[in-house]
Amino acid sequence: MTAQARKDFEVAIVGGGVVGLTCAAALQKAGVSVKVFEAAAAFGEIGAGIGIGPNAARLLQEIGVLDSILQRTGPDELKTTGFIFRPGVGDHRAVYRIPTRDPDDAQLFIHRATFLDGLVSSVDPAIAHFHKRCVSVTDSPTNPKRVVLHFLDGTTHEADVVLGADGIKSSVRKYVLGGSDDRLSFSNTVAYRALIPYDKLKAAGMKTDLTEAPTCFMGPDKHFIIFPINNNETINVVAFAARYDIPIGAEKLPEGSPTVEYVTREEVKKVYEGWGPDIAILLDNMPEKPSKWIINVVHPPLKNYAKGQVVLLGDAAHGMLPHLGAGAGQGIEDAYFLARLLSHPETTADHLEDVLQVYSQLRHPRAQMVWERSRNTGRIYEGHGPHGQDWDRVGEDLARAYPPVWHHDMEGDVEVAVTLLRERGAFQAVV
Ligand SMILES: Cc1cc2nc3c(=O)[nH]c(=O)nc-3n(C[C@H](O)[C@H](O)[C@H](O)COP(=O)(O)OP(=O)(O)OC[C@H]3O[C@@H](n4cnc5c(N)ncnc54)[C@H](O)[C@@H]3O)c2cc1C
Missing domain, CATH: 3.30.9.30 (D-Amino Acid Oxidase; Chain A, domain 2)
Incomplete structure (x- = not known):
């Protein structure tokens, strides 16, 4: 992503996990003013591994953060080996292997803390604000086009656009849902x-x-x-x-x-x-x-990830079962797409609401498709798919599971979004 001209609006991201930091890095690299408000005392991840699918690994490369992640570990973390399936009961013979389209299908398998460190190093420390647990979001009393974040420590912050990347127990989601959150x-x-x-x-x-x-x-x-x-x-x-x-x-x-x-x-x-x-x-x-x-x-799924100048991304929007190793990957797609739209040369403070609505319109069907597919793929692993516990044949069910997740045309989505924004009159058609 290349740097754009400075914008006439400020972005506030709530939550500095994988998704919030990916978005912050992408926005910063594109020259958009952004601040991150994180509840914890520092950015951090749990002591476990994470797999980042080819769709998301490609976007990390595009944003320009993949190299700093890989610098912290060895080249072995980027794998083009596909995925092997074996019965856990009995002799563990390999019954199916997801083929990869090497080298385009490289996936990242990495310690979460190392992954986050690489992201953190791509973000200017000056934009990070810690001990800022967002408890609610309200409209600005003085400017209907701005939003106020309220934090547990009693402080507030006003911004033109709020990105809720505060995870599955999101506090921003309540605003998007109109006041109460039962999801x-x-x-x-x-x-x-x-x-x-x-x-x-x-x-x-x-x-x-x-x-x-x-x-x-x-x-x-x-x-x-x-x-x-x-x-x-x-x-x-x-x-x-x-x-x-x-x-x-x-x-x-x-x-x-x-x-x-x-x-x-x-x-x-x-x-x-x-x-x-x-x-x-x-x-x-x-x-x-x-x-x-x-x-x-x-669950049940949100109908819209955006309301006014506030939008959700990552687990806050569509926390899913992790059975395709795709939850963070969908959040990374959200982050990339939002950054592309917010940094688009024609995006100004006047039509942020349109931009967020178009983001939701295009991200919602894709993320919810992956949500459903993650659940259904777990069912296949656990003997509840079309071939039940006939482990030698579940490969036939699995063959269809991953390709739509791993191969998605994000550039095509950006083009469609720009067309939609022109149709709405938010962007001016170039003649
Ligand atoms: C067992 C398991 C295995 C998984 N494996 C994979 C995998 O291999 N691949 C994959 O792609 N996905 C996987 N996932 C899913 C993945 O972990 C999530 O999709 C991803 O971490 C979501 O990132 P996020 O940034 O949206 O949310 P989070 O990682 O939850 O980050 C949210 C951030 O916001 C902060 N925060 C929370 N509330 C507030 C608040 N009120 N105010 C301010 N800050 C706040 C938190 O401290 C945190 O830093 C797995 C999930 C599980 C449970």
Whole structure:
């Protein structure tokens, strides 16, 4: 993205996670004035790995942040190996491999903290404001085209446009929904997470080569996503367990339930009792207290990601089940697209509302398609897809799952958006 002329408006981003920081970096590189308000004392991520699909990795390259991310790690983190699927029960034979269109399909598998560090280094520290937990958003009392952020510490900040990148428990979402927010829903899925030294697993007799490609071990109602990070030295493990007898959102968790808690290794081993030999080795070598995550989603879906001068992106807009490894990737697409539109030469303070509406119009169908597909792909891994637990045939179901997520024409979206903004009269057609 190239730098544009300075704009007559200021952007405030609420939340400095993966998505907020990607957007801040893209806006800054394009010359748009932006501030980031983060609730925590510093930018930070959890101790776990993340996979960034080819669609999002390409955009990080386009924004100009991929190199600073890769500088912090080895070249092995960028993989063109596809994804291997194996039954978690029985002999772990490979039953399907997602082919890649090398080199266009490179995916990033990386420690989250390293990834975030690379993003942070691409953002001017002067734009970051910490200990700023946004509690509400109101219209400006003096200027109907501006918005006020209210923080827990009693301070406020007024901006022309507010980007809510404050995650699944977003406080900005309430404004977009018109005053009350009932969209945070328990997905009836939990995940156990751990990082394990690969040497330890090999010494314990692990037969599956976990460096060949990221691997999904499938099984009834449960699955494992496993990939190496830190130059293949560490294995990132996420073990999912779902309930299919309750629809998403039907079971309300008690108010204030923790999203993360630490449980015993024995508890996790019980959940996957009877699984195959390499899974047993993984479980035996987990830390004594693995973390257990409640997986929340945004459901039912929002009808619109924007209202007035306020817009949502990332998990705040469409938090989804992570079964395509695509949640952050969709947020990165949002961030890139918004930055392209806000920095467009014809965007001025006068028609920010139109720009945000067009953003929503184009992002909503795509992100919700990925939301649905993530849920359905999890069903395939867990024996609830068209081929049930016929693991040798689930590849036929999986073959259709990833390509629409990994291959999307963002440049085409920008062109459509510009056309729509011209049709609305917000942008002036060039004659
Ligand atoms: C088990 C699991 C595995 C996953 N694996 C993958 C994967 O491999 N690939 C992938 O693409 N996605 C994956 N995801 C999804 C991915 O983690 C999320 O989509 C992504 O982190 C969303 O980024 P975000 O910036 O929108 O929100 P967050 O990462 O939640 O960041 C929100 C930021 O806003 C701050 N904040 C929150 N509230 C406020 C407030 N009121 N005021 C100010 N600041 C605030 C927070 O402190 C945080 O810094 C996974 C998710 C889970 C649960």
